[in-house]
Amino acid sequence: MKGISVKKNEDFSQWYTELIQKAELADIRYNVRGLVPYRAWASITIRKMYRVYEETLERKGHLPLIMPTLIPERNFRLEAKHVEGFSPGVFWVTHGGDKELEEKLALRPTSETALYQMYSLWIRSYNDLPFKRYVSGQVFRYEGADTRAFFRAREFHWIESHDVFATEEEARQQVIEDMETTYEMLQDEFAIPIIFFQRPEWDKFPGAVHTYAADALMDSGKVLQLPSTHLLGQNFSIPFDVKFIDENNEEQYGYITCYGPAISRIYGAMIALLGDDNGLVLPWDMAPIQVVIIPIYSSGTKEEVLVKARELETTLKKYMKETIIKLDDRDYVSPGEKFNEWELKGVPLRIEIGPKDIQNEQVVAVNRISGKKERVKLVDLKNYASSYASNFTKELKEKYSVQFETQVQLAQTVDEVKKAIGENKIVCSGFCSIDLDGEPCAEIIEKEVKAFVRGKRVDSEKHKFEKCVVCGKPAKETIYIARSY
């Protein structure tokens, strides 16, 4: 069968695997575990995602850098918590040809330790600040066996921006800007609903002062960690000697922030969340092909229909210069099969044209989200198509924009947490602390409920609790607990 054989909400795992294979997104048969070739259809979208993200970062004052993939071990060891956090996940290059290297080289799992070494050379005075740069590329992490295409891989594709400021206040502002950027990209461009949490101390980026991470709200109450932004403070600038001369001619250490949207993972979230039983659904601007025209003819009407269909293609292309339009005139594939194929691949707008339409000077337009068919007069088609294009992503966004509050259930005891998680809810509870002294309580939640403390909301919080849901001590924080992918 060419289509997906299961319903998304009945067997998500099977659905996702089939989607990836049948829509030709990736091929998991590459013979190194956790490394996955992305096929053309996914690669086109991923490059579009990079482009829109990079343009946004540049508009906000970041400049691009291209950095080496290998990092010497000694850089790696400079920040103690960073080493401790990342060491188990590093691929090491130990040989050059047959010769053992004098110093091992890490395949970058993230680029702090490559960049800041150079930042200490590039940043001289307060006139150089703020210093905002980003890197696009692959990073490598030796994950466990539990890999899944796009969601969790041993090599993944991301952007990381690393910014240096003269004051902690400016750095904090940058973290806020990063969160705004995330909303603009994930919600507005990619139609993925998210919410930001300040992560608890025990779940921070290794070496950070604070970590703020977006959780995507997937259906069925599970969340998926998407971009995170970290206030590194001076934790890295001191060991890496990133300092500048201030107005008073005194040396100061910079305040650093870093932000890492993992494009490949966001892609995974996008296809998993927006897709339906027929296959992929993509936001208008992210689709490799946005409009497909399907001619419908019998042997007597073939020539006439094809001529009209080509005319239609030319007119639309002239009118919608930015839009990628394809005329599917393969005559060895039946119309029905074309319908299914392009739905599987998530083309937002399908236009059918057959003899009856030509008689009535119209076409049939089919919406990928609703599946609804609409007759559109040829004279109205230009307007129809451009308003369709500008509404499509909005429609998609509305369809999946879950009211966060409606997924949330309050809980006062561990049993209530367990019950609510079992009902696919995100749980809101009181918690003794999100500093390290709260970790034992979090471990109990992990063990008993098999869900994780995601942290406290970054935007406003209206719920207040007296006691910690686990230990019963006074609750310092209101936190959220959820299952994650």
Next chain:
RNA sequence: GGUAGGAUGGUCUAGCUUGGUAAGAUUUUUGCUUCGGGAGUAAAGGAUCCAGGGUUCAAAUCCCUGUCCUGCCA
């Protein structure tokens, strides 16, 4: 990490128990008839049976090692 399965034309699967000519569907190519929601028909093409070793007159099949994949549990 534990555990249970699996790997056979491009794809999906049968064959393995009981060793003996690798089979089917689909895909691909070609012809004819078709085409408004996964077309029909005829022919052709397509395999180091995951890799390496062992047992045997003979191995896809039995044994050992490795690699990769999948499910479940932690």
